[in-house]
Amino acid sequence: MLAAGLPVPPGFAVTTDAFETLRAHADLRTFVAERLAAVEGEDPTGLRAASTEIRRHIEAVSLPAEVDRAIRDAYDALSRHCGVDDVPVAVRSSATAEDLPDASFAGEHDTYLWVRGGEAVTQHVRRCWSSLFTDRAIAYRRHTGHDHEQLSMSVGVQKMIEPRAAGVAFTLNPTDGDRSQIAIDAAWGFGEAVVGGEVTPDNFVVDKVLREIVSRTISPKTTEYRLNGDTVERATVDDVRCRTACLTDDEIQEVAAMARRAEQHYGCPQDVEWAIDRHLPDGENVVLLQSRPETVWSTTPRRPIAVAGQSPLDGVVRTLISGVHTRGAGPTPTR
Incomplete structure (x- = not known):
């Protein structure tokens, strides 16, 4: 890396x-x-x-x-x-x-x-x-x-870094395997609450091509892991902060860009862990902690972007205009 x-x-x-x-x-x-x-x-x-x-x-x-x-x-x-x-x-x-x-x-x-x-x-x-x-x-x-x-x-x-927020990012959408999107889960403090499933994180989806944030879900993040001296402790997040987005739009874009670079480097969809270092200046505070291949959708045969008899370019153009992906026939895989 x-x-x-x-x-x-x-x-x-x-x-x-x-x-x-x-x-x-x-x-x-x-x-x-x-x-x-x-x-x-x-x-x-x-x-x-x-x-x-x-x-x-x-x-x-x-x-x-x-x-x-x-x-x-x-x-x-x-x-x-x-x-x-x-x-x-x-x-x-x-x-x-x-x-x-x-x-x-x-x-x-x-x-x-x-x-x-x-x-x-x-x-x-x-x-x-x-x-x-x-x-x-x-x-x-x-x-x-x-x-x-x-x-x-x-x-x-x-x-060690001391994160203000942390989480994971997938360079495909884990709900449907869409490789044109990056899905980001984020919560306050260290990422252990996200990785361990102890908190419902904020979720952001970024379009890889247009580089736009296409959806955001802000969840009540009631728990965080934070530093107390030399000890990482589990703590309760106050009512106002728990309902506040833990990433700015610029940080969402920076996490997405970093995830794209990891995918380009390794040549396959990635599952990355990241953090926002509270001690680094804005624009330099997104840190990559780990990157590994995504293992659920990456092994599923990919559907064509256009149905039989159509030009692949027709499918791409229709996708960009409508925002809806052209799906080929076949069963939908489950996680």
Whole structure:
């Protein structure tokens, strides 16, 4: 994303090689395989027990010295780059199957906010790795047929920002798969309330071609996550602010433009997480936190823009004039 000129916070990646080194160092493959083999079928109680044991083991095991040193050195370098002793960071998991266009692992693994200090960073990297084996993630992989042993995880460590508002954006309309639109969900504070479904966000739809805001829905956003000292806390939003749009029209356009650039860079529809940094000036405060392939509509065969016997240009012209897309015959896919 940096190479594409996208506005991402400074940071570093703990690669899958680091996790594979830990796997070999602690013989994790055998440990995990034995615990999961003891779980019969879809037994939720057994799955939770196995998950708890696996996660505790990963979080308690000592890191190989070279991995521990590399993480601490990278964190120290980031702190120097930012001019802050023990710069606060977000520690974000990224499983190797999470961003595949034909899977939907997004949200199955853990992210930790406002982590400070080398020791805390290494501990939270282990916690991200252990989240590969939450009972929910294990059950999902069993359901989708993904082999636990074939998966790995990298971890992104990024300088924390303090968002005034945050959310997600899709470079197609998630309600109907329309690739001519960008859909933005936004709420006050950190984006965890949006990603976790704890709040009904504001929704804005932007036309990719005309670059106009074609619809907006302002929802009562009663909850936000905000910073209190070095702790991110859940708080209630006052009555007036909760009913106020959390993005200006200019910010909506900037989020949409950033999402378009991410889609152009990766070559497929994207599901992006973004934030408005309260400490940066207007016009420079939209920050991209994560971008992954959209996984629901991207795998659905696309309908032609014109029906049989018509010129595709006729369909485009009619769409631009009427604002209604020409649909071909066929069933409508469901989410």
